[in-house]
Amino acid sequence: MSALSFTCRKFVIAGCLLSLSTLAGAVDLQERLPERLSKVKAGEQQIVLLGKKAEVGKKAPAFKVVDAGFKQTELKDFKGKTVLISVVPSVDTGICSLQTKRFNTEVAKLPEDVVMLTISTDLPFAQKRYCQQEQIDKLIVLSDAVWRDFGSNYGLLIKDMGLLTRTVLIIDNEGKLVYQQMVDELAKEPDYDAALNALQQVISKS
Structure with a gap:
């Protein structure tokens, strides 16, 4: 077996193990989190969301995620910056891809002290591949x-899905959640104009 083939197999095995581990963790987490029936629909069915809804006007909840290299990234890493978070169920689906591409285009027009993030529950391997392709x-x-x-x-x-519902969040440079747009249908794109106008208002006040 060549060194390249061996390396590829290691990544595949690591990805499978991570998938199993995260699935088990998601099931355990689901049993511990509060539930609420949301106004968001998947087709004709209202979805149930887990966790406490963040409140606009309050300090944005801390969080930790990972980047493509599995390096831990936290909200505090962007302290002092205005942060727009584009939340998608999966970058590998059509609507989520459109949303990610749109914000990737928009961020180039913004000041350097404004950061745009896309967060999904896709594995980092999948996100890295998607970003390279698109x-x-x-x-x-x-x-x-x-x-x-x-x-x-x-x-x-x-x-029961382990995915994130489509949302756009804005956190100002003082760490306060100032905008939240939860899209009422999973298969719909967000209102980009509303989100970007809100972002400009936040920037003008900072």
């Missing part, structure tokens, strides 16, 4: 697959 190189794509910490702390984790 040339997503301006916003930061992060994974909530390891701990489901972001979804739990913001009340955005979908029960």
